[in-house]
Amino acid sequence: MLQSLLLPFKEIGFSGFLDIIFMTLLIYTLLVWSKRTRAAFVLTGILIVAGVYLLARQFSLNLTAAIFEQFFAVILIALVVIFQGELRYFFERIAVWSLNRRILRKEMVRLTREEVEILVRTLTDLARDRTGALVVIRGNDMMVRHLEGGQECGGRLSEALLKSLFDSHSIGHDGAVVVKENLISKFSVQLPLSKNMKKLGNRGTRHAAALGLTELCDALCVVVSEERGTISITRNGELTEIHKPEQLAQILEEFYRDINPKNDPKEWEHPFQKNWRDKLIALSLSVALWFVLVNGSKTAYRTLSIPIEYSDLPAGLEVDAVLPQDVDVTFRGVRRSFYFIRQNQIEISVPLKPEKGPQRVRLGLGQMSFPKNLVLETIEPNLVEIVVGEAEKETPKPDN
CATH class of the missing domain: 3.40.1700.10 (DNA integrity scanning protein, DisA, N-terminal domain)
Incomplete structure (x- = not known):
């Protein structure tokens, strides 16, 4: 069980580890900065909206999900408009941080x-x-x-x-x-x-x-x-x-x-003693983002067992048998495309002729309905046989 839990982390690799560390530092800086500005409330609101969007996707609330997708399409523009001053200050600090520290370290005089x-x-x-x-x-x-x-x-x-x-x-x-x-x-x-x-x-x-x-x-x-x-x-x-x-x-x-701190032999311990909660949040978000955006962008294949459905028949006819009743359908797509996919989002519907006897249908894209971000790879088996017979007449109940 432990190996199965650690398996996803084995895919990170050295470059992924550096990627996560860099993003952790950036998110931690944003968290600390947001506490000193009005950004904290807006960022909290954005996280709540993102959570509602994920729930809407999970429970197939298509209208809600579509509206929130439009919201995220313009969120970057909205953030730039709302936080013009704060963003300018943030990028200024990044640009001058290294030079600023070197200059001030040289000229700083400790007050007596x-x-x-x-x-x-x-x-x-x-x-x-x-x-x-x-x-x-x-x-x-x-x-x-x-x-x-x-x-x-x-x-x-x-x-x-x-x-x-x-x-x-x-x-x-x-x-x-x-x-x-x-x-x-x-x-x-x-x-x-x-x-x-x-x-x-x-x-x-x-x-x-x-x-x-x-x-x-x-x-x-x-x-x-x-x-x-x-x-x-x-x-x-x-x-x-x-x-x-x-x-x-x-x-x-x-x-x-x-x-203007003195050189401390235990200075390496200080980053782990201060704001440890924010650092833990930043690390967790970085790992989650890596799996969703980086690992989730890799190509993946998934096979689902889909039941065969068929169109309605006129009165007097009914389906006697479907062979096979389920087929294995393999899809290709990026990994995150499969995160919220459920089996009831994929349908195979076979049109039937209004006549008795066996009807063989070769399955393909024409009989299938599935999310647009997936690509159909194979259908096994791709030939189904549906036997149509005469419907049994109901025996009238005797009058009491």
Whole structure:
């Protein structure tokens, strides 16, 4: 039994294995990306529609299946229209990923404990004084395309410079300050606003801007609310309120460790410890797609035993015998053509002459009905004999 279960996987081969691994990485990337955008709901809807379509095919719901086939014919165009911005961002990340990582690894400077304390102390003071602030700390992703406006600064990170930039009398105090390495690179910067009202609640524009940027890149944003006097952190599209300065310091240190990790001898173990559920889903989908699209596209043969049917005879005649009653019909087609084929979808109907005696009919395409994606190979035997005789008259029942 175990060998029969492993038999389909023996057909994968080395090239198929590489194919599945590559597709797994791509699907995993899409799953992680969809969680940070509105794509998650649409992708879930598409999967539900695909499931309904497969059920419709399985239970011969021809009208439903036909409608959904038309839907899938235009789904790619619909996805491009719906996700113009998200797709552009996705392909940009693929194009610049390798170069981006090499450049940032060379120029990344880890913030010292003193610089982390400057951020914590300054932001805590601004929260106590109810002075609004928005600080963007750059990660490994290029985020230039998400930033608008702003003034170049280039000043070293310090408490005095931060407080002066967010002073209510400063021209650019409403915008964001961008921290790159240990420098303040720009101030008075405008960020894209998030539309996720569920996470934002009744928070203001600064929180929407911070959440909006972290939905698009791996930066970390720190927001100080002037109405509440609270500090919030946004990262990876998530918003968290901070209650203690020590908590803020810990998050900042963890962020810098994540974007600029030390060489770890057990680094190869990390991919298996993080998002393991998404990785398992991606692998399962890749294997399923390989069997349906790749393995399912190979030519296959299938033989079915089909009963002989015949046309109606006029009154007084009936069929006495059909020899043989069933014939073996062999079809050719791609493997996936046979996945949902059932025997009742194939019919052999023989027209009969309205006369008594044996009638021999050679079977062929003219007497057969079967799905269009199959090719008829052989019919064994291809000659059938149907004996037509006189129908027995019913004996009238005596009256009581």
